[in-house]
Amino acid sequence: MNLLDDSEVRRLLAGVPQWRREGDEIRRTVTAPDFPTAIRVVDEIAVEAEKLNHHPDIDIRWRTLHLALTTHDAGGLTGADFTLAARIDEIAAAHGG
């Protein structure tokens, strides 16, 4: 997977407006209605991440999930980060996040 340049990152970010670039990562928060739902969201994200072999950093704080994506093997942002970001957005939307 090749590193994206700044213009490609900006273009792809437009497609996942809940996400913000922070250096070599893109980040978003997901707020679930309650803690069990937050954990269900994490579980569904885990299934998608495993399918893609691309895994987010997840900080779980009660109903709020802080998610960060980067491609460790490439040392920055690649297409895989945005593919998973879009899947995370679908999961979050399905759980009111």
Ligand SMILES: C[C@H](O)[C@H](O)[C@H]1CNC2=NC(N)=NC(=O)C2=N1
């Ligand atoms: C060996 C395994 O395929 C690699 O370590 C995968 C696993 N999941 C990964 N997840 C992320 N976010 N970045 C990677 O570079 C990555 N590499």
